[in-house]
Amino acid sequence: MKLHQTYRYRMLFVNLPLVLMGWVVFTWLGNRFFPLPPQQITITSGPKDGAYRKYAEAYASALALRGVTVQTLESAGSVENLERLSSPGKLADAGFVQGGFALKQSTPTGAVDIQTIAQIDMEPVWLFTRLPDVNSLEQLRGKPVAIGRPGSGSYPITLDLLEQEHLGPQNLAEAPHVSIKTADDLRQAKVDAAMFVIGFDAPLLHAMSQVPGIRLVQLRRTAALSERLPYLEPYLLPAGTLNAQTGFPGEDTILLTAMTNLVVREDLHPAIKRLLAAMAADMHKGAGPMHAAGDFPHLKRVEFPSAAEARHTLAYGLPWLETVLEPRLAYWIYRCLLIGLPVLLLAVFLSRLIFVCMHWLLENRINGWYGELKFIENDLAQPNRPGGLEFARHHRQLSSIEEELKGFRAPQEFNQRLFMLQEHIAFVRNKIQESRGR
Numbered sequence: 001m002k003l004h005q006t007y008r009y010r011m012l013f014v015n016l017p018l019v020l021m022g023w024v025v026f027t028w029l030g031n032r033f034f035p036l037p038p039q040q041i042t043i044t045s046g047p048k049d050g051a052y053r054k055y056a057e058a059y060a061s062a063l064a065l066r067g068v069t070v071q072t073l074e075s076a077g078s079v080e081n082l083e084r085l086s087s088p089g090k091l092a093d094a095g096f097v098q099g100g101f102a103l104k105q106s107t108p109t110g111a112v113d114i115q116t117i118a119q120i121d122m123e124p125v126w127l128f129t130r131l132p133d134v135n136s137l138e139q140l141r142g143k144p145v146a147i148g149r150p151g152s153g154s155y156p157i158t159l160d161l162l163e164q165e166h167l168g169p170q171n172l173a174e175a176p177h178v179s180i181k182t183a184d185d186l187r188q189a190k191v192d193a194a195m196f197v198i199g200f201d202a203p204l205l206h207a208m209s210q211v212p213g214i215r216l217v218q219l220r221r222t223a224a225l226s227e228r229l230p231y232l233e234p235y236l237l238p239a240g241t242l243n244a245q246t247g248f249p250g251e252d253t254i255l256l257t258a259m260t261n262l263v264v265r266e267d268l269h270p271a272i273k274r275l276l277a278a279m280a281a282d283m284h285k286g287a288g289p290m291h292a293a294g295d296f297p298h299l300k301r302v303e304f305p306s307a308a309e310a311r312h313t314l315a316y317g318l319p320w321l322e323t324v325l326e327p328r329l330a331y332w333i334y335r336c337l338l339i340g341l342p343v344l345l346l347a348v349f350l351s352r353l354i355f356v357c358m359h360w361l362l363e364n365r366i367n368g369w370y371g372e373l374k375f376i377e378n379d380l381a382q383p384n385r386p387g388g389l390e391f392a393r394h395h396r397q398l399s400s401i402e403e404e405l406k407g408f409r410a411p412q413e414f415n416q417r418l419f420m421l422q423e424h425i426a427f428v429r430n431k432i433q434e435s436r437g438r
Contacts, residue, residue: 014354022347029343030335037271037327040069044081044095047152048074049180051199051260052081052096055120059094062279067326068272077152085265086111093268094276098123098153098197099259099303100160100231113266115307117273118280118297118314120262121199122290124235124255125157127217128208129193130186135220137165137195144175146182146194154178154197157258160229161195161219183207186214193217197258200289209243216242216249222256231303232256235290257290262297263304270309271327277313366417369401373421373428380431394432398425 043059046052053074060070073092075081081095088111099119127137134140147169148154162168176185178196180203185191198205208214219225222234235257240247262280264273280297287293297314299306317323321330376394402425405418 014358015351018347018351022343026335026340026343029339034331034335034339035269036331037068037269038093039067039328040071041093041268041272042071042073042091044073044075044084044092046075046077046081046096047179049203050077051121051123051202052077054201055096055260055262058283059276059279062283063275066275067328068275075151076149077154079151079153079155082114085114085263088112090265092265093272094262094264097261097263097304098157099261100153100157100229114263114304115266115273115310116299116302116304117262117264117276117307117310118284118299119259119302120280120284120297121260121288122233122235122257123153123197123199123260124237124257124290125161125195125197125232126205126208126255127193127195127219128186128211128214129217130189130214131192134193134217137162137167137219140193141167141171142173143192144173144190146175146178146185146191146196147172148196149177152178153258154195157197157232158195161225161256164225164228178204180204180207183211187211199260205242209246209248216253218253219256222254225256229256231301232258237290241289259301261302261304264307266307269327271322271331273307273309274313274318274322275327277307277310278318281314281317362414366414366421369404369421370424372397372401373424376428377431380428391432395429398429398432401425 041063043056045056053072056070056072060072063070073084075084075095078096078098081092081097084092085095090112094117129140131139131143147158159168162171175191176182178194182191182194182196182204186194186208194208196204216237226232226234233256235255237249237253237255239249239251239253242248262276264276277297284296285294288296299311299314319330321333325333376397379390379394402422405422
C-alpha cells in the first residue's frame with residue numbers, strides 16, 4: 001500500500017495495529033509480573049471433629065468475603081496435609097501442620113517446597129490414664145494405649161516420645177486409634193491410657209475432662225525431653241483449666257507443647273499468602289486458654305521457611321489497595337497503573353512519531369515535485385534556449401508529475417499545496433509553449 005493511502009487511513013493501518021500490539025504486550029507483561037490471584041484455593045485441614053477443621057472453616061468464611069472461594073479437605077492430620085501440599089499435582093494450596101514431625105519427613109522427587117505463613121497456636125501433648133501413679137511412658141509398656149493413627153500429627157510425636165523410653169508401638173498392647181470415642185473407651189476400660197496432640201478447644205479434650213476416674217499425666221523429666229526434642233516446649237497448665245466445675249486437672253501440670261503452623265505451597269500466589277497472613281494476624285491475635293493476647297501469630301523457630309510476603313504482612317500489614325479491594329481487582333489495578341499506563345504512553349508516542357514521519361515523507365514528496373518544476377523553470381530561463389529534445393523531455397516530466405498526482409489521494413491538509421502545484425504545472429507548461437513559439 002502506498003504511503004499516502006496509509007496516511008489517509010492511519011487509524012486503521014497504524015493506530016489499530018498499535019492498539020493490538022499494546023494489548024499483547026500488556027497481557028504478556030501482566031501475566032509475567034502481575035499474574036492474577038486464583039479465585040479458588042484448597043485448604044487441607046484435619047479430622048472433622050478436630051481443631052484444624054475449625055480453623056479451615058474460619059479461614060474459608062473470611063476468604064469468601066474477599067472474593068476467594070475455598071474448598072476444605074478433611075484429612076487424617078498433619079502427615080497427610082504435608083503430602084498434599086508438597087504434591088506436584090497441587091492437591092492443596094494451604095493447610096495446617098503440627099510442629100516437629102516435619103523435620104523428619106523425606107522430600108520426594110519433584111515435591112513442591114512449603115512455606116510457613118504463621119504459627120497460630122500451641123497444641124499440648126495430652127496423656128490421660130485411668131491407672132494410678134503413672135509419670136512415664138515406660139510404665140505403660142504392654143498396656144493398651146490409644147495413640148494417633150498414622151498420617152496424623154500425633155503419631156510421629158508419640159513415636160519420638162516413646163523412643164526416649166526405648167519403646168515403640170509394638171511395645172504397647174493393641175488398642176483403637178485416638179478418635180472422638182476415646183473418652184468412652186477410657187470410661188469402659190477398653191484402653192488404659194490415651195496419648196495425642198490436639199488443640200485446647202477440640203471436642204475430644206472436653207469429652208476427656210468429663211470422664212470420671214482418669215487423670216492428666218505429667219511426664220517426668222519434661223525439661224530433658226524438650227532439650228532432646230527441641231520442637232516441644234514445656235508449658236504449665238494451671239489446675240482446673242480443662243473443667244472449672246470439677247477442677248480438672250486437680251493440680252498444676254507441666255505439659256509439652258508443639259506449635260500449630262499455617263503453611264502453604266511455595267508457588268501459591270503472593271497476594272493469597274499476604275491475605276492468609278493478614279487473616280492469621282486478625283484471627284489469632286487475642287488471648288487463648290493457654291496464651292496471652294499478642295503471643296500469636298508469630299514466626300519464631302519455624303520448621304519450614306517463612307514466606308517473605310507473610311513476614312512483611314505480619315510486620316506492616318497489607319498494602320493499602322489490598323485492604324480495600326479483593327485481591328484479583330487489586331492486581332488488575334496494579335497491572336493498569338504499572339504496566340498499562342506506560343504501555344499506553346508508549347503507544348501514543350509511537351503513534352505520534354509514525355504520524356510525524358509519514359507527514360514529513362509526504363511533504364518531501366510534494367516538495368520533490370516542486371523541485372522538479374523549479375528545475376524546468378531554471379532551464380527555461382537560461383540564455384541558451386533549449387532545443388526540441390529538451391522541450392519534449394520537459395513535457396514528459398510534467399506529464400509524469402500529473403500522472404502521479406492523479407493517483408495521489410492526499411489528506412485534506414495537503415489540498416491547498418496540491419492545488420497550487422497543479423496551477424504551477426499549468427504555468428510551467430505555458431512557459432514551455434511560449435519558449436517553443438519564439
